[in-house]
Amino acid sequence: xxxxxxxxxxxxxxxxxxxxxxxxxxxxxxxxxxxxxxxxxxxxxxxxxxxxxxxxxxxxxxxxxxxxxxxxxxxxxxx
Numbered sequence: 049x050x051x052x053x054x055x056x057x058x059x060x061x062x063x064x065x066x067x068x069x070x071x072x073x074x075x076x077x078x079x080x081x082x083x084x085x086x087x088x089x090x091x092x093x094x095x096x097x098x099x100x101x102x103x104x105x106x107x108x109x110x111x112x113x114x115x116x117x118x119x120x121x122x123x124x125x126x127x
Contacts, residue, residue, distance in 0.1 A: 074119050
């Protein structure tokens with residue numbers, strides 16, 4: 049069943065050359081997506097599994113090959 053839908057398209061930004069990456073925090077606190085060079089989109093997940101308002105984090109690295117969430121961190125942390 050579809051729980052939510054929407055667009056993650058941005059008005060600015062260059063689509064990544066190395067493929068889009070979508071990951072979920074091991075504790076299901078948020079969804080992370082690398083869709084555009086220099087940006088990491090974050091979609092927080094509430095306690096009931098609902099999606100909150102998304103936001104972008106700037107990445108200094110433009111040549112991202114892979115991203116992973118680290119296990120056991122008090123706050124969601126990517127590497």
